[in-house]
Amino acid sequence: MANYNATGTTWNLPNYAGQLYSATPADTPFLNLIAGKAVKSDNYQFPTGVEYAIAPAAQPSISEEDSASAPQAISYGRSQEYNVTQIFHEKISVNYTKLASGGRLSGAITLGGNGGETILDELEFQTARALEKIARDIEYTFINGVYQQSTSAATANRTRGILAAAGTVISADSAALTAELLGDAFKQAYDAGATFSDMVLICGAGIKQQITNIYSGQWGFSAPPTRSVGGSNIMQIETDLGLVSVLLSRFVPAGTLIGADVSCIRPVEQDVPGKGNFFREQLAKTGAAEEHQIFGHIGLDHGPGWKHFVVSDILV
Numbered sequence: 001m002a003n004y005n006a007t008g009t010t011w012n013l014p015n016y017a018g019q020l021y022s023a024t025p026a027d028t029p030f031l032n033l034i035a036g037k038a039v040k041s042d043n044y045q046f047p048t049g050v051e052y053a054i055a056p057a058a059q060p061s062i063s064e065e066d067s068a069s070a071p072q073a074i075s076y077g078r079s080q081e082y083n084v085t086q087i088f089h090e091k092i093s094v095n096y097t098k099l100a101s102g103g104r105l106s107g108a109i110t111l112g113g114n115g116g117e118t119i120l121d122e123l124e125f126q127t128a129r130a131l132e133k134i135a136r137d138i139e140y141t142f143i144n145g146v147y148q149q150s151t152s153a154a155t156a157n158r159t160r161g162i163l164a165a166a167g168t169v170i171s172a173d174s175a176a177l178t179a180e181l182l183g184d185a186f187k188q189a190y191d192a193g194a195t196f197s198d199m200v201l202i203c204g205a206g207i208k209q210q211i212t213n214i215y216s217g218q219w220g221f222s223a224p225p226t227r228s229v230g231g232s233n234i235m236q237i238e239t240d241l242g243l244v245s246v247l248l249s250r251f252v253p254a255g256t257l258i259g260a261d262v263s264c265i266r267p268v269e270q271d272v273p274g275k276g277n278f279f280r281e282q283l284a285k286t287g288a289a290e291e292h293q294i295f296g297h298i299g300l301d302h303g304p305g306w307k308h309f310v311v312s313d314i315l316v
Helices: 029-037 122-144 179-191 205-216
Strands: 045-051 079-084 086-095 168-175 199-203 236-239 242-248 257-261 266-270 279-282 289-301 309-314
Touching: 029 122, 029 242, 029 266, 045 289, 079 289, 086 122, 122 289, 168 179, 179 205, 179 236, 179 257, 179 309, 199 205, 205 242
Parallel strands: 168 309, 199 242
Antiparallel strands: 045 079, 086 289, 199 257, 236 242, 257 309, 266 289, 279 289
């Protein structure tokens, strides 16, 4: 029930008595998983790694005579991949009359009690909701972000998300997920260079249920822990290549499974000197309203693309 492009008033932000619930889920599991590894940058463009390659392994055939002379020199070149931070920016505006009317209630008011909480500080409430919106936008961007580098002040930087960064992409061809399909995805990612040092499968509800259905019937998962509890929730898979965890996120597109090696993933933040990052700042007065902005830069350091994989077009 957002009032987009509107200053908060006593009419478009009526106050109600009762328990407060959000109609929009505020969970950001991927952001929460990597947030503790955030690093700072003083440049909106930052490296996601410097890569080099070595020739395929082979058995040398060097005679004693050949070894009398040094072989042909080999030089190993390097290449740099990079991503960008982008701006997240929200404005909060609440007029003086609304701020002065915290005790005014609308809707059903029960005699003898209000049945729950009311919002007494509208500015703080709106600030908290703006921060929730930013966190959800970051979660969405870190998963689905499409890369764009600014070429002028009028062109936005857009950070590349993990979906676009993944180097191995496999299509399920509109089939349901199976253990065989997962195993093939793991193998292709491994053959491309993925190390499975901290691999996490990120998916939506439909794919998460399929993963649980695939593995819950195997030996060791068939018996419920008690006679009064049923069901399964597979959160980790033992594979030939290493342990793989499972993370449920609302912003992974339906029919898509992401394999992300989070050992090389971290957020990159850009501080504004003297202010930090994602700060609230009061704006200049132009009338009878409290107006603030929340501003920050953040981008995704996703590491090398060959660390990650995607399975698309899964039937859900």
